[in-house]
Amino acid sequence: MKPEETVALTRSILSPADLPTAGEFDFRWRLAVRDRLAGMDLHPTGAVDGFGRIEELDLGDLLVTDWVCPQVEGVRGSNLARHDDDALVLFAARAGEQIIETPDQSVILRPGTILIMSTRTTGRFVVPQHLAKRTVRVPMTALSPFDTGGGVPGCLLLETAQSPLAHLLQEFLMSMDRHVGAMSAAEVEVTRNALLVLIAGVIRASRSDTGGSGFLQLLRRQLEAWIVDRLSDGPIRVADLAATHSIAPRTVHRAFASTGDTVGSVVRAHRLAAARGDLVNTNLSIAAIAYRWGFCDASHLGREFRREFSLSPGDYREAHGFA
Structure with missing residues (x-):
């Protein structure tokens, strides 16, 4: 690819209207969750055709996804975690809430928060009502060149109002698709790396705020x-x-x-x-x-x-x- 060429974001939309049956939509939705987040057992608690849509906005190996989904529950057991690729997933909500329970804590993803989780982490989640969120699945190979202060957290929730760096990460994540479609491949690579620097910096800063790593x-x-x-x-x-x-x-x-x-x-x-x-x-x-x-x-x-x-x-x- 030549430096002067621009690249377009991949935007594949998944919605019930695009598929012949609700069953096929449900199957495709589960595959998207497995491939773009992590493997888990899903149990819709509302109408399947209320899921809405999925849009993909990838930056190379960083899987950036917009999700619209209402009521659903999910469980991620140790067997699924053991067989998943090693990665980190970043969540930022636009509207609604998602309740996440791990063996160590319970957190609520809502607008104004950033959630960072390892795919090694087990637990369950509940979306009680409509939820719109953007996620980024980051392979550990992508994050490894950047200083996180030693490994990645199992589950880290940050209030952006209390953390300027987390707020900057949220703003960057939520606004980058306005610009990336007009960028060259070299500029997309710079954007990818900038996002990774921010993610690593937020993780590193969270360790400093809690008194170090031991x-x-x-x-x-x-x-x-x-x-x-x-x-x-x-x-x-x-x-x-x-x-x-x-x-x-x-x-x-x-x-x-x-x-x-x-x-x-x-x-x-x-x-x-x-x-x-x-x-x-x-x-x-x-x-x-x-x-x-x-x-x-x-x-x-x-x-x-x-x-x-x-x-x-x-x-x-x-x-x-x-x-």
Whole structure:
């Protein structure tokens, strides 16, 4: 894709009028929830044809979605969480309410709040009446290059009136579709990264507001920084992490487990994020990118990339590259 070309947002509308039966609409709705939010068991408590519509406004690998739905309940158990891809979901409501109950807390999403949740989190939600919201599903590979202060929260609700940074994130999220359709691919990439910077900053600031991360999470940040600095140097081993930081291998594992991660998952996320960046921003061959970021060969990168992004490296470059 040439730098001067503009790109249009993907806007596929799903509403009962577009489909021959309410049953097919219900099936399509459930697939959209699974693919664009997370897997869960859904139980409509109102008329199926009252769901309204879904509009997709994606920024590359960030799945931005507008939802209109009235009464519905959902449950996300440990089995669904275990089999879902590792991601973070950001919610911002335009109208109505959504009640979310996790094993640790209950929160209410409403206008004037921002909710950030990990797809690892289990629980249930209820939409008691009409709800209009915008969501962003962020793969952990996308967020990994940005400093969140160590991992992502299981469930974080912020009042935008009390957090200027959260308010800025909400304003950015709710207004970006007015501009993105007229942007070049390079400008869309900048917008994607700006959104990720804001999300990471909000998470990091929330940790500062609550008094810090504790020893293990601070150690995890140091270990992850070491990993990033040596990502192109070859294999990254737990033994090397432990020896460099004068700690036991068990402590390395505990540091990453404190945020629900493993060393392997963090290394993989950073390698894929770096490879994605090269695909979008450079003309390097896929084989050269694979070698640069520690994959065995182009085929190995291709397998890992398809698993994460549902596209081959070549197809992803064709769709989103601008170099």
